[in-house]
Amino acid sequence: MTLQLRVYVPPHPLIKHWLAVARDATTPSVLFRSAMTELGRWLTYEAIREWLPTMDTEVNTPLSTCPATFINPEIPIAVIPILRAGLSLLEGAQTLLPLSSVYHIGVVRNEETLEPSIYLNKFPSQFHSETRVVITEPMLATGGTIVTVMEELTKRGIDPAFVRIISVVASPVALQKLNVAYPGLVIFTAAIDEVLNDKGYIVPGLGDAGDRTFGT
Numbered sequence: 001m002t003l004q005l006r007v008y009v010p011p012h013p014l015i016k017h018w019l020a021v022a023r024d025a026t027t028p029s030v031l032f033r034s035a036m037t038e039l040g041r042w043l044t045y046e047a048i049r050e051w052l053p054t055m056d057t058e059v060n061t062p063l064s065t066c067p068a069t070f071i072n073p074e075i076p077i078a079v080i081p082i083l084r085a086g087l088s089l090l091e092g093a094q095t096l097l098p099l100s101s102v103y104h105i106g107v108v109r110n111e112e113t114l115e116p117s118i119y120l121n122k123f124p125s126q127f128h129s130e131t132r133v134v135i136t137e138p139m140l141a142t143g144g145t146i147v148t149v150m151e152e153l154t155k156r157g158i159d160p161a162f163v164r165i166i167s168v169v170a171s172p173v174a175l176q177k178l179n180v181a182y183p184g185l186v187i188f189t190a191a192i193d194e195v196l197n198d199k200g201y202i203v204p205g206l207g208d209a210g211d212r213t214f215g216t
Contacts, residue, residue: 005179010046019190029215040092047164047188076131085210089136114200116144138209143174
């Protein structure tokens, strides 16, 4: 069976609402941060549905014994924000995955060549082979950054089938690049915008998500 990238744009009204707030150029930084936190929360909620490993057991209620299902605590969960804009989605994701470990990676894009380079990597030398990974990256534009991060993860033992990418806006260019490099990946995004400008920014997009988050 040929694997193919799967991209989900959840129709949840709260996702649509907070996307609209984030897109609006007049939204102040403090409200933009709130919008990104909420998008991180609701997109992660959708992404981890039927994905987290569970275990079946029994518990004693005050009245009797009954079947129960818990998240399997023996399977590691990692949340990876791509610095710096990925931090804007981290809080929302963490509220749903409080036992997860957070690993940071910093990637900067050359403004002329649009090629990415890593300036910070806090990944371990090897991940547990069953680790589930949530990557937070608001903008999937050219696809260079996310492919670079996936390369770092896979060479440390991460199975792409166990990865969920949380994005606010994605471009077809990035999605096509990911489909070639890592077919079988699953992406949850609030929107797919068709256009990249000559500077590699998504149009209409959000503008610079990092600058808008941190007020710089």
